[in-house]
Amino acid sequence: MTQEFVLETRGLTKEFRGFTAVDDVNLKVREGHIHALIGPNGAGKTTVFNLLTKFLPPTRGEILYRGKPITGMRANDIARLGLVRSFQISAVFAHMTALENVRVALQRRLGTSFHFWKSERSLEPLNDQALALLDQVGLKDYADVLTVEMPYGRKRALEVATTLALDPAVMLLDEPTQGMGAEDVDRIVELIRRVSEGRTVLMVEHNLSVVSRLCDRITVLARGSILAEGDYAAVSTDPRVREAYMGSEAGETEEAGA
Known part of the structure; x- marks a missing residue:
């Protein structure tokens, strides 16, 4: 049932002059979960965030919050509903x-x-x-x-x-550990775990060690589309996910999580 999901997209698509940055994404975020969006550089993760929080209008598709359409709402009204985001660069x-x-x-x-x-x-x-x-x-x-x-x-x-x-009822965190050393990463992981109690978190994150320690569910994007979904054990062993990361940031991420 839709009510299980605090945030949902149906056929979410964003095109920029013929380039499809987000392609028919059907995302379902459960109430109370920590849910990660991961994928190689250019996979469309931050664009999805910008669509969800109305910093960008979608070309096609629908966004629902607690089962109600919010696709046409303005960014400030989205925030008042309880969807609040952070940015890659400290704001x-x-x-x-x-x-x-x-x-x-x-x-x-x-x-x-x-x-x-x-x-x-x-x-x-x-x-x-x-x-x-x-x-x-x-x-x-x-x-x-x-x-x-x-x-x-x-x-x-x-x-x-x-x-x-x-x-916020839903916190959207855009790469919360980007550029951090191991000590700061550990501190932020514990912080996210603590503040997630009683709310939902959707996060973009490159560090797979962070994702493995925090997230209930993971959606993998590649070339703007959903490649795989599941818990960390399922996603990390999926051959398609390994292939998507190969030669991109997979090695860097593994080193960061080592």
């Missing part, structure tokens, strides 16, 4: 503190982001909630640190905190 404010970044996200949820005439003191009631979110992602000691001065892995954790501030 926090570099010259604001960690606390201020989370507070801005809380303001957005309250609908007061553009109340410029109010003094900063009016935002103080949000401080306790912002500190609680920072504590949740292991950043309470960084509350007063400017984001530009924070290590890269901590910035990505801060981005998770700002995403949580919007109270």
